[in-house]
Amino acid sequence: MKPLPPFAVLPLLLAALAACGDEVPPAPAPAPFPLRAVVDAELAALDRALAAEEGPARGEPADVEQVHGLLEMLASATGAMREIARQEASGLGDPAVSELARVLADPDAKLAIRVSAVEVLGAIDTPRAAAVLLARMEDPEPLVRAHAAWRLGQGAQGWVVPGLVLRLKYEKDHETVVWIAGALARFGNFAGLGGLETVAATAPGEAVRASAGARIAEILAATSFPDLAALAAEWRRGDPGRRLPAPPSSPRTDREVWRLLSRLREFQLRGVDDARWVVSALDRRAAELTARALHDSEVKTRVHAAQCLERMGPRASVAVDELLAGLAEPFLAPHAADALGAIGDPRAAAPLAALLDPPAGYGLRLAAIRALGRLDADVPGAARDRLRSLFAASETPEVRQAAAESLVRLGEGGDEAVLALADLLVSRAVEPVSSEAVLREHLARRAEAGDEAARGALAEWDARALATDRILAPGEAEASRAARREIVRKLVGGGE
């Protein structure tokens, strides 16, 4: 008999295995996380809905001479004459917008005339007029930018908020920063508070500092908050007590958000970073739309949408359900875990605890370990036990570090976890910045609780902190971290 060729054995093998096997029920499939072209579809729908409104300017074209006459009068007249001119100008409406835009874009036009054009556009206060003002937020002349921000803040076009937030990222003129922050606050967005506070405290020039101080006073009066820190904290928490003015919501505002979300898939990270920066600084409604974008078929959109929600923090609590569902999508999952940790919603505790071990991937496990540490009291006992065993097992330096950080944050790891983090400050195997933050939080917590030794250690720690205003010399970071390791070791009894 001719011997069988080796490959002929395979079908026999398969047949035999099939004959031997009893039926095994298939493993339950993970809950599907549907993907589709979310961003394109939402944008197209809004474009269609808004198309009718955004057709050509209605009415007779403006009388160019009349427009210029009014601009001259606004630039030169005072008192009642000026008020008459302003009222007449505001009645010009959309037909005048294109001529006003032309004047504003003319570098040879007198500055006073250009500023008057800004005023008239602000008085017209239509989407078309506001779009021109928003575009002029990139005008080379700071006075034009500052006036445009002010006028936008006086109007009713809340959809300009994302555009104003983007300008905050690039604006260098202190006065303009003040007016952008003021305009944003009027629309219920408090992303400009930090800039306002910085200008009020450090800007060169008394006038601009006073201007910032006046805007701060206005904002606090309008919101009934005692100070900026309390207001900023409420904004970051997502205004759970509904104490802040409701941000304007409209299809036009939504479209601006979707336009930003559509940039998340761009190849060049420059546009991605702009969009991420703006979306992260928006309100609950933006978080809601961003949560929908987690289902986009483009992976970059999903990942960066999750990063936006992470940076929003508790303000993005509306996205928790979608983020939890996103833990089933391999590309999205680690970023969804990060976002859930930053939001700090107790609903995330059990699903994150289920990801501490394989088959969850290594990156997802790390993200879940870190995220649990940010959920504070909501972490179940079993998950705390597992964090302790992950810390003790030292599977990799990263897992040990992540577990130690979470344990210290949860107040669970005792001195052993604190010492481990201090030692990891000088390890080349892990990124030390997150451990530095956790250790500082730990020292601050103890100091706040009245621990005098911790208070001293915290002062020493801060004195040895890394410089952030220059490139560090070789070995400088290592020396600083080694010194801070000793501060911690001395405090918790691990030092020499």
Next chain:
Amino acid sequence: MSVPRLAAGLAVAGVGLWYLAAVFVPGEGAAAPPAAFTSSAQCRECHATVYAEWERSQHAYSWNNPATRFLSNDFANHDCIDCHASRPVFVTGIGERVLPREERRVEGVDCISCHELPDGGMAGTIADPRAACRPVERIELVRPEFCAGCHNQHKTVDQWRESAWPARGMDCLACHMPFRGGDPNAGRDHTFLGGNDLAMLRRAVTLAGRREGETWVAEIENVGAGHAFPTDERSRTADLFWRPLPAAGAEPGPWRFLHRIRDPYRTETDLPITLLYSGERRPLPIADPEARGAIEVALFYKRSPYWEDPSAPDPEREAILVHRIRLEP
């Protein structure tokens, strides 16, 4: 199930398993592959030379480089993370923009970033089923598109495409991953030399000078880079300075700024792009009346655009001297 049927099944299964083992399981000398790659240090055991080269490279340093940490505000600027600690290129797609990873960021752009496949296997330029990591051949590794996900963020690959270099058959690897000792059998060097290597900097550009009437004209030319000089990160800066040559025995005066070659940050909207593109020659007249006699001109390279004291930069201390020429009437 009957006993004879079970026995027959087991017998056939045994033969089948023997067959599979003989054909697919590597013989002696091949270590067991790790269940998952969690660190590039796992590659060191078998690839000691490559690992040692990579360890010296800017790729290995991409997360911990103090300049990167400073310029990215300790990576608070998220858009830097995508490339400085990227997911594997094969996972995000060749030519696609890369995405950030959660794990082992401290290892920067590492073995796994370039070689791991979506199924957890490894890619190489040669397949070797007997090696522990069982690399499969993926020719994409040597193509410019492979580098583009990161290195075209600042248009370096586009600059190369628009240069004369592709027609000469000179791609990224030709300069930045040459064969060790020029021998294709020795494999490619993984130190990824570039702007961090003085010899490469010197080969990239020439600096010359000529007299036009009473005026010296310095001239810089990109003769050796298949992309702009400098390229990639916007922080990279090449500055030209000049100063009068002192009389014999006298100390030279401070360097005087002549020209900056750089792609400004996006926030520096008031600055022009002055990159020196591949093949470009740029004359730079030195109109200062004090430059009419003998002068020297120098090109300095920096990884940061900032001088400690912008009003009195000290390039010899703060930057790398690339070229220096003396111009005498």
